Amino acid sequence: MIIGSRFIFCKDIESTNTYATGLLQSESVTEGTIIYTNYQSAGRGQKGNRWESEDGKNLLFSTVLYPRIIRPKDQFIISIFISLGICDFLKMLITDCKIKWPNDIYAGDDKIAGILIENSIISDAIINSVAGIGLNLNQEEFPEELPNPVSLKILTRKEYDPDYCLKQLAGCLDLRYKQVISGSWDELRNQYISSLYQLNTWRRFRSEKGILEGRIVSVTESGCLRIEEKAGNTREFLFKEIDFCI
Ligand code: BTN
Numbered sequence: 001m002i003i004g005s006r007f008i009f010c011k012d013i014e015s016t017n018t019y020a021t022g023l024l025q026s027e028s029v030t031e032g033t034i035i036y037t038n039y040q041s042a043g044r045g046q047k048g049n050r051w052e053s054e055d056g057k058n059l060l061f062s063t064v065l066y067p068r069i070i071r072p073k074d075q076f077i078i079s080i081f082i083s084l085g086i087c088d089f090l091k092m093l094i095t096d097c098k099i100k101w102p103n104d105i106y107a108g109d110d111k112i113a114g115i116l117i118e119n120s121i122i123s124d125a126i127i128n129s130v131a132g133i134g135l136n137l138n139q140e141e142f143p144e145e146l147p148n149p150v151s152l153k154i155l156t157r158k159e160y161d162p163d164y165c166l167k168q169l170a171g172c173l174d175l176r177y178k179q180v181i182s183g184s185w186d187e188l189r190n191q192y193i194s195s196l197y198q199l200n201t202w203r204r205f206r207s208e209k210g211i212l213e214g215r216i217v218s219v220t221e222s223g224c225l226r227i228e229e230k231a232g233n234t235r236e237f238l239f240k241e242i243d244f245c246i
Helices: 016-026 076-091 152-156 162-182 185-194
Strands: 007-009 034-036 059-065 097-100 104-107 110-122 125-135 203-207 210-219 225-229 234-237 242-244
Touching: 016 034, 016 059, 016 110, 016 125, 034 162, 059 162, 076 097, 076 104, 076 110, 076 125, 076 162, 076 185, 125 162, 162 185, 185 210, 210 234
Parallel strands: 007 034
Antiparallel strands: 034 059, 059 125, 097 104, 104 110, 110 125, 203 210, 203 242, 210 225, 225 234
């Protein structure tokens, strides 16, 4: 086992990603080490957002990787394998699990997990990667400003054991990481694309240049979202350049 080779529990920390990054600067960390906590005082999300999670209710962890076979231009494969690993875990418990590009995990139309990947890149190598995951297990009430949060408990009315779930999820992530290492990248990319939330569904998107109507048809190897417009042309967007209209 690589992911989940070691577990480090840290009570009440700022952020497992921040802690893991600090640890990497001060000592050698075994690949696949998982740093997990019950509560983050400054949990970080994508686009500079905060990640809020009630004490002891959810999974909050980061794993440290040394993905030497991945060149910086291919770093999106990390988002792909982490997203698929989370879906593999969730599909053992719920039926409708999709990836909202680039790496939000959705159950139906609601967000159940988020991923924050921070790569340390020097020239043409990824020196290390810290992949942080927040997955809502037992939380039933969320801050009002969050648009569409959901948890496994809300969906299934069951209570989940965080330690058991963490070990199960680590196993799912590990299997997907081994696919990366063995070079099954096309398979991973194809499975990622077919798991996309609202793939091939006509809908409205908000881009920097205004509203556009189109459908997601694919994601490029570098992670750009490919959208076909009604006129038949295809456009590619980077993260932050496009969002779904609600
Ligand atoms: C997002 O969807 O905005 C990404 C959320 C990522 C949250 C996790 S919780 C564990 C790890 N530590 C953090 O500070 N963030 C990630």
